[in-house]
Amino acid sequence: MDFSPTDEQQALAEAVRGTLRRHGSPAAERGESGAPSGHDDALWQSLVQAGVPALVWAEEDGGIGAGFTDVSAAATELGRARLQVPLAETIVAGSLIASLASDAVRRELLGGLSEGTALPIPALAEPLRAWSPQPTDVVASGSGDAWTLTGTKAPVPYGPDATHLVVTAATDGGTGVFLVTAPEAANAEVVLDGTSATLLAQGEAADSAISEALALGGVVLCAEAVGAMDEALRLTTDYLDTRTQFGRKLASFQTLTHRAADMYAQLEIARSATLYAAMVADERPVDADHVLRARLVVDRAARLVGQEAIQMHGGIGVTAEHPVSHLTARLTAITRTWGDRRSQQAELATRLADHRSVEVLG
C-alpha cells in the first residue's frame, strides 16, 4: 500500500496548474456571486489540450488509458484554482456510455469527449425529490429502437452545453439509462416531452452501471474538494498571519489557531480517504461503498473547512469578490452532487450488518 504520487501524476498536476493559472478565475474576479459559473468552453478546450478529459478512457476509444489516481490529481488542481468545468459530469456520463453503449457509439462519444467535440452530461436528479439514483418522474415508453422520454430532470448543471444527455428514466423493466442526442435546454432544467432517446440498458445492468458511474464521479468530486479545502485553509492561515486587530495579529489568538488546526486535521483525513478512493476506482469491480465512505469523510471536512474559512475571514469572507466565498460555495455544491450525507448514510446503513468492520488493508 502506497499513497505517494507517481512522477507522472506530479507532472500532470503541474501541467494542469499551469493551464489553470493562465486562465485565472474569472468568476471570483468578476465578483458577481459564488453561484455555479457555467460552462467556459475556452477553459474546457485548454484542458482538452492538456489531455484531462481523455485521461480515463481506453486508448481504443480515443482516450489516454490512464486512471483515476491521475484524473484525481487534475481535479484537485481544479478545486484549488476554484475553476469549474464539467469533468466529474463527463466521468459519470462517459462511464455509463463506456459500460453500456454500442462499440460505435462508445468510440464516437468518448473519442469526441477526448477531442473536445462532444460533451455528454448526465441528467439524473429530479426536482422536489430527495436524491436517489432510481428515477421516478421521468418515464420512458417504447421498445427496440424507438423510445421516448417524458418528464423533468433538474437541476442538470451544464445541460445547456451538452451535446448529449445520459438520462435515467423509469421503464416497465426497472431503471433505464438513455442517450438523448442534441438536447435542447435553455437552463439547468431539462424538460422532456416525448423526446426521442436511445436505450442503453435497463434493469440490473442499468443499476450496476449507474452505481459504478456515480462512484467514479464521486471520486473526482472528492479530489476537487480536497483542492478547494487546501486553498481555503491556505487563505485562512495567511489571513490569520497578516490581519491585525486589537493591536495583535489574529494568529496570536488561540481561539482561532486551534480551530485552524482542526481544519487541517479534517482535511488530512479527507485527503487520505480521497487518495484511497481514487485507487479503489482503478479496480474492477469498483467497491462503491469505500467511495461512499470517502464522500462522507469529505462531506464532514468540507463543511468544517468551508464554514470556518468564512468565519475566520470575517465580513470579507461573505463577499462575492473574495475567493474563500467561492471555495465554500463550491464545496457546498460538491457535497450535494449525486448524493448527499443523508443518502450516503442511508445507503451504507442498509449494509451495516453485513460486515464486522471496515477493512482497508488487504
Added chain:
Amino acid sequence: MQRRLSADESAFQQRMRDYFTQEFPAHLREKVTSGRKLTPEDIRLSQSTLAAAGLATPGWPTEWGGQDWTPLQKHIWNSELQSAGVPPPLPFNASMVGPVIATFGSEELKQRFLPRTATAEIWWCQGFSEPGAGSDLAALRTTAVREGDEYVVNGQKTWTTLGQHADWMFALVRTDPDAPKKQAGISFILLDMKSEGITVRPIRTIDGDTEVNEVFFDNVRVPADQLVGEENRGWDYAKFLLGNERVGVANTGLIKRWLAELKEHAQQVRLGDGSLLDDPAIAARFVDLESQLMGLELTVVRVSGGSENGRPNPASSILKLCGSQLQQEVLELAVDISGPMALIWDELESVPGWAARSVPTYLNYRKATIYGGSSEVQRGIVAATILGLKG
C-alpha cells in the same frame, strides 16, 4: 500509488493474525474481548509471551529485540494485535523508556535494563506530570541534587499510571534550577520504586478504579549511574519519547474492535420488532464512525509510510488528536446504545456487562484527550509547526 498490500505484506499480515489468534494464550484475549479487568500478572504474562515471539518491542533497535520492519508492517502488527484482543505491551516499557535507553543510554544501562524491560520483568511507570506541571511540563519542580555518587530527589509526581504495580520509574527531574531556560535544567533519571523515601498514593478515578497515583519523593537517594544520557539534557529525551512512536498512537485497531463489538451489542437491544441497529439515527452514527475510522487508519498508513521528500510527514501530528476523539465518540455511542441500562454500573442477571460498563468506561476515557499531550497541546503543535501560526 498502490492500494493493495504486496504479497510479502499480505503474508506478514497473515502471520501476525495466525500468531495472535491461534498461538497467543486464548484466556488472555478472552478477558480483553469480554471487557474483564486484566490482573498485573496477566499483563506481565502477555508481554513476556509476546517478547518470546519477538513481538513485544518491534520498534526497538534489532540488537535489543526490535524488528527491522517497515512502518506499514508495524501498523499491521499493532492492528492485528489490537483486533485480536491481545493485551498490548506496556507502553511505558515498549514505546517510552525502552527507546530512550536504547538511543541515549550508556551500554551499561542498556544491558542492565533493556532485556528485562522487553519482557516486563521490570514494570516501568512514567514520572513526568506534577501538580503544577501538566500541559506545561517544563514547569516541573521535583529536584535532584548531586551528592557524590548519588542524586537526592525531592518532590512529587502525579497521574502516574499503574504506578502501584511498577518496579521502576523513569522521571524528569530538575538538576539545574538556575538554567536560563526552564527546559534546560531537566534530567532524565531511573528510580527503583522500592527506594527508601518513595510513597505511592493511589488516586481514585471517576469510574471507581485506581489507575493513576501520586508519587512522593522524600530524600530519595538515586545512584548517579541511573542518569540517562547527559545531565540537563532530559528535555530533549522527553521530546524524543513523546514524538518517537507514531505507530499505535491513533489506536485504530482498538477502535475498530470496539466498534465491531458495539455493533453486535446494538443488535442485541430490541427496538420494536427489530434491533437498535435498524434505527436510522443509530445506523447513521455507525456509518459515520466507520467512515471516519477508515479515514484515520488510511492516514496512519499514509503518514507512517512516509516520508514525503524524506522528512516525516507533518500530518502525523493529527493522529493523537483524531484518534482520541474517535475513541471517545465510539464510547459515547456505547452509552447511547445502552440507553436505560446505562443507569446502573453493576452487571445484572438480565443486564449484560457491556451495558453496565458503558458509563464508567465512557467517563474513564475522557482521559484520552488529556493524557499524552492534551488535544489543546496537539492543536497548538499543529498550528505552530505545520500551519506556521505563531502569535
